[in-house]
Amino acid sequence: MTHEIILEDIKTELDHLDVAALQSIREIINQAKHPRSRAPKTNQRSTVPLIDIEEPLPFIGDNLTLEEYEKLTIQERGMLQWRLQLQNRFWLKETFAKLKNAWIVVVDGQVIASGKSLKNLPMPPQVRRICRRTGKFPFIFVNDKFITIEEIASPWSKTNQTGDYYPTLPLTLRSTSNVVDVVGDLDTGASHAFFDYDFLAAQNIIQPEVEDYPIISSHLNQRFIYIAKWLQVELPSNSGETRNLIARVFCVSNWRSSPFVTVNPNRIALIGRDILLELKPNLRLDFEERQTEILAAAKPRQARKKITGRKERARLRSSRRH
Numbered sequence: 001m002t003h004e005i006i007l008e009d010i011k012t013e014l015d016h017l018d019v020a021a022l023q024s025i026r027e028i029i030n031q032a033k034h035p036r037s038r039a040p041k042t043n044q045r046s047t048v049p050l051i052d053i054e055e056p057l058p059f060i061g062d063n064l065t066l067e068e069y070e071k072l073t074i075q076e077r078g079m080l081q082w083r084l085q086l087q088n089r090f091w092l093k094e095t096f097a098k099l100k101n102a103w104i105v106v107v108d109g110q111v112i113a114s115g116k117s118l119k120n121l122p123m124p125p126q127v128r129r130i131c132r133r134t135g136k137f138p139f140i141f142v143n144d145k146f147i148t149i150e151e152i153a154s155p156w157s158k159t160n161q162t163g164d165y166y167p168t169l170p171l172t173l174r175s176t177s178n179v180v181d182v183v184g185d186l187d188t189g190a191s192h193a194f195f196d197y198d199f200l201a202a203q204n205i206i207q208p209e210v211e212d213y214p215i216i217s218s219h220l221n222q223r224f225i226y227i228a229k230w231l232q233v234e235l236p237s238n239s240g241e242t243r244n245l246i247a248r249v250f251c252v253s254n255w256r257s258s259p260f261v262t263v264n265p266n267r268i269a270l271i272g273r274d275i276l277l278e279l280k281p282n283l284r285l286d287f288e289e290r291q292t293e294i295l296a297a298a299k300p301r302q303a304r305k306k307i308t309g310r311k312e313r314a315r316l317r318s319s320r321r322h
Helices: 003-014 019-033 066-070 074-087 089-099 124-134 197-202 273-279 310-321
Strands: 103-107 110-115 139-142 168-174 179-186 194-196 215-219 222-236 242-252 269-271 282-286 291-295
Touching: 074 089, 074 139, 074 215, 074 222, 089 103, 089 110, 103 124, 110 124, 139 215, 168 269, 168 291, 194 197, 197 222, 197 242, 222 273, 242 273
Parallel strands: 179 269, 194 242
Antiparallel strands: 103 110, 103 139, 168 179, 168 222, 194 269, 215 222, 222 242, 282 291
């Protein structure tokens, strides 16, 4: 079939169409003649700029002033911190992976301070200085990798399992306003000491401060909120000796609803390694009587003198023969 015959057939087919239909067909033909005027295909590159994957993630959230932060309750501060951690979870993961630090301080989306250990975690005096310098209350985040709590099944405090006990340790907590004796569960799998915030507040050992900031972590797959406080911790011994230090302890809000009472519902404290590594007590765990004895300080081992020279070695061999 020749082109002329094909065109004649097309004209015959189009003769019955109205003016509007013919105009639509002409537009389709024009678009076919001029491809650039056609609508973009789905596989064409979009004109919307793409995000550069190499560009660092931005921090989401505006710092409050100290006055604004002061008006929030502990629960509201905890919710603020939780929201910040959720919406910045990828930013925090990226930042902690890069810095390899235990904590960071964020103001206006920038890390202005950080530390390698929770031993120098910022406390109210440092927070006040940051507020004065920046005019804003800082956001402080802790790397979860530095908060380790490993439950162990051992004697002393009864747990929720039949025949199971937790070893205990007596401590005296002292502040400028009061003194209280506490018997906490001893857990060498925990790196820090955790206490019931409400219990210590009721005993007038701790008081809320404007610069208190909540830290959110998780234990046994359950979220909890704690606030770091300075307290004098005393550890008595059976010999009458008392060891003490000013320690940073973590006070857990809503302790009765926290994961710390999952194993032992009567627990008011979980005592980890940090205080013991500082005080260096000599403990005797009596599994028969299910009690902890705090003995006198262990005598330090005397370092053996290194023997050098032929005369010294010969003298040593001679003494051994006789």
